[in-house]
Amino acid sequence: MRRFALVLNTRSDTxxxxxxxxxxxxxxxxxxxxxxxxxxxxxxxxxxxSMRQIAREVGVQVGALYNYTPDKQxxxxxxxxxxxxxxxxxxxxxxxGADPLARxxxxxxxxxxxxxxRPEAIFIxxxxxRNLEPAPFAAIESLRKTYEQELEAILAQGxxxxxxxxxxxxxxxxxxxxxxxxxNTWYRADGRLSEPEVASLxxxxxxxxxxx
Amino acid sequence: MRRFALVLNTRSDTxxxxxxxxxxxxxxxxxxxxxxxxxxxxxxxxxxxSMRQIAREVGVQVGALYNYTPDKQxxxxxxxxxxxxxxxxxxxxxxxGADPLARxxxxxxxxxxxxxxRPEAIFIxxxxxRNLEPAPFAAIESLRKTYEQELEAILAQGxxxxxxxxxxxxxxxxxxxxxxxxxNTWYRADGRLSEPEVASLxxxxxxxxxxx
DNA sequence: GTCTATAGAATGATAGAC
DNA sequence: GTCTATCATTCTATAGAC
Numbered sequence: 001m002r003r004f005a006l007v008l009n010t011r012s013d014t015x016x017x018x019x020x021x022x023x024x025x026x027x028x029x030x031x032x033x034x035x036x037x038x039x040x041x042x043x044x045x046x047x048x049x050s051m052r053q054i055a056r057e058v059g060v061q062v063g064a065l066y067n068y069t070p071d072k073q074x075x076x077x078x079x080x081x082x083x084x085x086x087x088x089x090x091x092x093x094x095x096x097g098a099d100p101l102a103r104x105x106x107x108x109x110x111x112x113x114x115x116x117x118r119p120e121a122i123f124i125x126x127x128x129x130r131n132l133e134p135a136p137f138a139a140i141e142s143l144r145k146t147y148e149q150e151l152e153a154i155l156a157q158g159x160x161x162x163x164x165x166x167x168x169x170x171x172x173x174x175x176x177x178x179x180x181x182x183x184n185t186w187y188r189a190d191g192r193l194s195e196p197e198v199a200s201l202x203x204x205x206x207x208x209x210x211x212x
Numbered sequence: 213m214r215r216f217a218l219v220l221n222t223r224s225d226t227x228x229x230x231x232x233x234x235x236x237x238x239x240x241x242x243x244x245x246x247x248x249x250x251x252x253x254x255x256x257x258x259x260x261x262s263m264r265q266i267a268r269e270v271g272v273q274v275g276a277l278y279n280y281t282p283d284k285q286x287x288x289x290x291x292x293x294x295x296x297x298x299x300x301x302x303x304x305x306x307x308x309g310a311d312p313l314a315r316x317x318x319x320x321x322x323x324x325x326x327x328x329x330r331p332e333a334i335f336i337x338x339x340x341x342r343n344l345e346p347a348p349f350a351a352i353e354s355l356r357k358t359y360e361q362e363l364e365a366i367l368a369q370g371x372x373x374x375x376x377x378x379x380x381x382x383x384x385x386x387x388x389x390x391x392x393x394x395x396n397t398w399y400r401a402d403g404r405l406s407e408p409e410v411a412s413l414x415x416x417x418x419x420x421x422x423x424x
Numbered sequence: 425g426t427c428t429a430t431a432g433a434a435t436g437a438t439a440g441a442c
Numbered sequence: 443g444t445c446t447a448t449c450a451t452t453c454t455a456t457a458g459a460c
Contacts, residue, residue, distance in 0.1 A: 029425080045342065047260035050453060064426050066455070127339055130257065168413060171398075171405075175417055178394025179387050186386050193383075201380060205387055209421040241443080262435060275438080276444050284436070 030068050032058045034082075037075050042120035046076055046128045076128060077136045083121040084143035090114055091150060100158030101212055107151055108206050111180045112199045119184050126181070148173055155210065165211025176206055242280050244270045246294075249287050254332035258288055258340045288340060289348045295333040296355035302326055303362060312370030313424055319363055320418050323392045324411045331396050338393075360385055367422065377423025388418055 036057035040049040051072055055062040069075040091114075096106040115122050125144075129137060152173040158164035166172050180202060187198060248269035252261045263284055267274040281287040303326075308318040327334050337356075341349060364385040370376035378384050392414060399410060 043342065045257060045259050047257050048343065051455085052453080060425090061427055062454085063428080063456080067425060072454070130255065131260065171410070171413055172417065174394060174398050175391050175414065178397070179391035182386060182390025185390070186383075198383070201383055202387065205384065205421040208423055209417040211420055263437080264435080272443090273445055274436085275446080278437070279443060 029058065029060060029064065033065060033068050033075070034079060038079055038120050038124065041076065041079070041128060042123045046124070046131045073132065073136070076124075077132060077140075079121070080125055080128070080132075080140050081143070083118070083125055084140060084147075087114060087147060088143065091147065100154055100161055100163050101207075103154045104158065104164075104206065104210070104212070105203055107154060108176075108180060108203045109199045111177070112183055112202060113195065115181060115184050116187060116195055122181065122184055148177060151177060158210065158212070163212055172210065176209065179205070241270065241272060241276065245277060245280050245287070246291060250291055250332050250336065253288065253291070253340060254335045258336070258343045285344065285348075288336075289344060289352075291333070292337055292340070292344075292352050293355070295330070295337055296352060296359075299326060299359060300355065303359070312366055312373055312375050313419075315366045316370065316376075316418065316422070316424070317415055319366060320388075320392060320415045321411045323389070324395055324414060325407065327393060327396050328399060328407055334393065334396055360389060363389060370422065370424070375424055384422065388421065391417070 033054060036054050037049070040053055040057065051065055052062050055065055058065075065075075069078065091107075091110060094106060094110050096103050125140075129140060132140065152169045155164060155166060155169040155172050159166055159169060183198060183202065187195075189195075193201075245266060248266050249261070252265055252269065263277055264274045267277055270277075277287075281290065303319075303322060306318060306322050308315050337352075341352060344352065364381045367376060367378060367381040367384050371378055371381060395410060395414065399407075401407075405413075
């Protein structure tokens, strides 16, 4: 275990870093803890995963984890927050058409592509919110609401422009996001359909559902 | 606690039952354990709930639980299996139209009504499958697949009859079930829309999504 | 920054009395 | 059928050495 971590660490070792004590390789440990926690939380659930399990995956002793997080729940919160920040930033950076129909198609394809690229983060974002205290819970919920409102705004604009036939932009947004997120439960990269093909199928359903 | 349980028990007490020792009221304890476990698993997650917590909710000591389940996981499995059996039986008993369009509407309204009536069971059915061993997991998955195939069959029939415009009945079924199940994440009984109104909104979206 | 060692509490499950 | 008491294990988190 130790050997593996040291090998990885040589990527960015400076002379100063190499003068550290044997067990010191913090530059790589932090991200590896996050990756291991994400994977284990997604597979077994937050409550079912022990700090010892995470440490074992990373190849350190349990005490070392507490150099990177004050406690277990802060680690979960950090993962969820990082994921939501990444989601919102990626959508902001996504090229999108001017009219509501093109924007809706951009949203559908972006959502499926983004979600399929990080199934573990998506999974814990939907499953482990209940393990947060009220304040951290509210913070994540706020970010999620921001994302939902992006879709709601597109739907409202399309309705006002007479392009979409729908009465309830908010509820339609909930329905569409649930439908699109569901791809993660069945899609397999080695399956019959490619990701773009799946996205096109869902875009067809979405376009019809909003009456475009 | 004890008093409450005894009061409930008097409903069906026979002379023989009343001759039992003080702590004996099994006729009511079993269901109460299941109800408490369902509620607690849904709220906190299977792994986060202890047998002691369940016992406290029911008003018995932890040892008494093991008269009703060999272990904690068997209790979870029993809840999941009971829920899936109930779902399939309820759908079998549901009146449904002869043509695919009427059958699809029946399915949509049934699914929303059934799910909103038991949010806790729905929640753990989607969240706690990963806490089952491979064999129990496969058993529940098989029941779920049976239900999905009911919808898939309706979609395939409608497509073959030229009523629905869709290429992939299986994927369309996945998409629709995910969309419909999503109602549980936002619906509140004291909200602006009644359950039938919500069902009608989702039926509109469903009908359009399948090109009917 | 990581290690070893441990405090202090909680867990699932069982044994035996009533 | 339920209770009390307990075993053996596991857990989160911390203290102090290096």
